[in-house]
Amino acid sequence: MLEVAEVSYRYGEVEGLSGVTVTLDRPQLVALVGPNGSGKSTLLKLVARVLAPASGEVRFEGKRLRDWDGKEYAKRVGYLPQDPDPTFPMRAIDVVVSGRAPFLGRFERESDADYEAAAKAMELCDALHLADRYLDEMSGGERKRIFLARVLAATPAVILLDEPLAALDLSHVQQFSLLLRDVVDRTHCTVVYATHDLNWAAAYCDRMLVMQRGTLAIDAPPAEVMRPDTIRELFGFDAAAVEAGGRSWLVPRVP
């Protein structure tokens, strides 16, 4: 479905990503983790067609990204940047239905079918009751759900989320992580999300991609990543594993 092959990217003189290869081929919840500046956002942007690789190639359904028509690609691969808040106050339903943009002709307005898709996406995110509310009057957690619904409204096969859990409190982090699991199970799409929350990512995701200094260090099921020695090596973080509720959690080792 989606192949990233030996992809590199440079920000001027600075290496952003070097020789990353990864394949997404089935409905999965994929957590993209790694320290700050390790290339998580860059990788998502390259796959979202926001950036073009300096070398290497990204292919979707066998076709190179630059050969895809922008709108056609956007119908299949959805992207949520880190800070998408609109400049001026907007109603939630208007935000979500704007996710249908790739389906509209140059002079076309959203049809009933587009609103239907938007409402379904909001229902999936348990946000339909927010339809009439303005985005600037919502809590951070509610806004995140609206933006996820906006991506879902285009019914993509692959969804890329850049740190959707940033700035959420403990309970919203869990709720949103669970929501992502639910989206994958119910819509059978592939969700890749960048996150710093290893424990919740490990609890719900099928697969973890760990970035380190612009390269893909590990591509494995969460159980293989969530080991104190691995975490120390990758993040420079001294952790201990604690058993609770039938799974293993990483907690900081306090000196």
Add this chain to the structure above:
Amino acid sequence: MRLWISGSAGSKLLPLHRRPHNRLGLILLALILLGAIALAASIGATSLSWRALIAGDATTRTIFFDIRLPRTILAALIGAALAVAGVTFQTLLRNPLADPFILGVSGGAASGAAIATAFGLARRVPGIVPPMAFLGACAATGAVFLLARRREYTDPTRLLLSGLVLNAFFSAVILICFALSPQGDLTAALKWMMGTLFAAQWSDVVLLLVLLIVTMAVLVSIANDLRLFAFGEEDAKSRGVAVERVKIIGFITASIVTGAAVAVSGIIGFVGLLVPHLVRMIWRRDFRDLLPLSALAGGTLVVLADLLSRIVIQPSELPIGAFTAVLGVPFFLMLLRRSR
């Protein structure tokens, strides 16, 4: 385990909240604009009666058709042009304070006019000021855009900063030109800079009307893409929008229509800034609706401002640019305090 996802996929959808074209708003604003034009054309230093006009009285007809009507319609077109440029810049730059004047476009136009005046061109070649102002506006647009461009990317913050710096430069150019100007020319140039519709002609009306129609057509054709800029350029790009192309097209068309408006009228400030905000406060729509609504509201505002500037201290006139600024600044400050 389902913590908070309730209801099944087939449960009833809320009544849908569609927002088709805002026809009601457009019709309402169009009627208000027509009313304002009719009002402004019938009031002035000489009072005209509609009955005499319909009866075909020669003097009445001359004043109405050769003086009042072109002036009033020109005012409407200038207002529409500035408001359209304002709403386009605000959308493109994701900045509520963006406006053709802040970006240096009007400063460039004023410099063009000042240069024409300082070197006696304005006296020797009548009618040279508007084309020079237009050239100045285009030069400023080019300069501000080149300054803001980095590799393939145009940075909105750099665009605003470049406009700020260019405005300072243009102020210097204008001051130097005025220092070199003969006294008589100076008064004329100053009057132009404050904005005036005193010598409005049908030829100006036709020129601006054609430009405005072309501008609107271009902007409407990119409106579906441009409105996505509200969520940021990366988001728009990921949705298949050719961001750089849309940005250049939007920026250039908005600048050209500003240049034309400034060239025929001088500097009429705050219209481009205020009108889109006013319209947004009433309707809260995206760019696709704000564009035509702003055009109509901007036209109405400048028609009324021109009317007031003519009748407040009859038989003399206040400069309309000073007038819109005096009205606009307190309103803008209020807006700024209320916004989060």
